[in-house]
Amino acid sequence: MATELSAGERPAGPVLSLRGATLRFDRRTLWQGLDLDVAPGEFIAVLGANGSGKTSLLRAILGRQPLTAGEVLVAGEPVTAGNPRIGYVPQQKLADEGTPLRARDLVGLGVDGRSYGFWPSRDKRRRVDRLLADVGATDYANVPVSTLSGGEQQRLRIGQALASDPRLLLADEPLASLDLNNQRAVSELIDRHRRERGFGVLFVTHDVNPVLPIVDRVLYLAGGRFRVGAPDEVLRSEVLSELYGSPVDVIRARGRIIVVGTPDSGHAPHDEHHDAGHEAVCDHNPDDSEVVVL
Numbered sequence: 001m002a003t004e005l006s007a008g009e010r011p012a013g014p015v016l017s018l019r020g021a022t023l024r025f026d027r028r029t030l031w032q033g034l035d036l037d038v039a040p041g042e043f044i045a046v047l048g049a050n051g052s053g054k055t056s057l058l059r060a061i062l063g064r065q066p067l068t069a070g071e072v073l074v075a076g077e078p079v080t081a082g083n084p085r086i087g088y089v090p091q092q093k094l095a096d097e098g099t100p101l102r103a104r105d106l107v108g109l110g111v112d113g114r115s116y117g118f119w120p121s122r123d124k125r126r127r128v129d130r131l132l133a134d135v136g137a138t139d140y141a142n143v144p145v146s147t148l149s150g151g152e153q154q155r156l157r158i159g160q161a162l163a164s165d166p167r168l169l170l171a172d173e174p175l176a177s178l179d180l181n182n183q184r185a186v187s188e189l190i191d192r193h194r195r196e197r198g199f200g201v202l203f204v205t206h207d208v209n210p211v212l213p214i215v216d217r218v219l220y221l222a223g224g225r226f227r228v229g230a231p232d233e234v235l236r237s238e239v240l241s242e243l244y245g246s247p248v249d250v251i252r253a254r255g256r257i258i259v260v261g262t263p264d265s266g267h268a269p270h271d272e273h274h275d276a277g278h279e280a281v282c283d284h285n286p287d288d289s290e291v292v293v294l
């Protein structure tokens with residue numbers, strides 16, 4: 001936690017380095033030649049259609065998915081499964097109804113790591129209380145997780161991921177199924193902690209708009225290729241048209257970015273994938289008086 005190890009005490013090197021990272025399943029290439037250094041405290045949004053390999057990238061960084069070629073270093077060291085330097089918020093899975101787990105138990109699992117401690121010590125209790133406070137979940141600490149809303153559960157999962165004081169946070173669609181207020185709250189929560197604690201963030205999302213104000217760079221995956229850079233560099237008609245190999249329009253309206261015409265945006269009749277990201281901007285935005293129809 002920030003009080004125990006400030007960002008200033010940490011080595012300044014990249015928290016994540018990908019070198020020539022390539023992943024293929026059968027003959028399908030998800031991404032290849034991926035070079036990326038993530039600096040401490042840097043926030044990177046990972047964008048791309050369903051099936052473009054976002055979750056697989058996170059799994060490769062976690063050491064759960066071997067690369068076809070290339071290298072992954074986390075805080076300068078080769079990946080190992082169960083690396084406590086990485087906090088992971090997996091693609092959303094809400095708690096099953098009837099699960100007796102309370103909010104504090106869920107966060108406590110992160111404190112225990114993989115050893116499911118049975119007798120909570122006073123230290124552990126203090127640490128869990130602190131994490132619950134950090135993510136704004138103190139009020140429902142003793143409530144069964146299964147009775148909490150999606151936004152409340154997501155805060156707990158972030159608290160759990162922060163418990164090991166990670167150098168790198170991997171969050172896989174942490175905004176999925178959250179309303180706009182909760183999208184904002186969860187984004188701000190991660191933003192605040194990455195600044196305070198200095199961990200790097202890979203944040204997978206289908207809609208970049210909720211995190212646009214806080215994103216340092218985007219990594220856009222499409223058709224076995226990628227682009228990485230500042231949002232203004234990557235989210236451009238000519239860049240995405242080149243990446244997809246077909247005309248794509250990037251429209252800016254009222255501070256929001258709308259991507260139209262990708263082969264995976266539901267307009268191509270033979271496409272098997274459907275990219276919710278290009279639809280998410282159709283959601284009603286309370287700041288706007290109109291709904292954009294693509």
Ligand SMILES: Nc1ncnc2c1ncn2[C@@H]1O[C@H](COP(=O)(O)OP(=O)(O)OP(=O)(O)O)[C@@H](O)[C@H]1O
Pocket residue numbers: 025030048049050051052053054055056057091
């Ligand atoms: N172990 C595996 N063996 C074979 N194919 C796999 C394996 N893991 C993933 N894939 C395939 O790789 C592709 C990318 O999957 P991945 O889950 O990384 O996509 P994604 O970008 O996270 O998609 P979504 O937006 O739907 O979550 C999919 O077509 C998937 O079926």
Ligand SMILES: [Mg+2]
Pocket residue numbers: 054055056091172
């Ligand atoms: Mg995924």
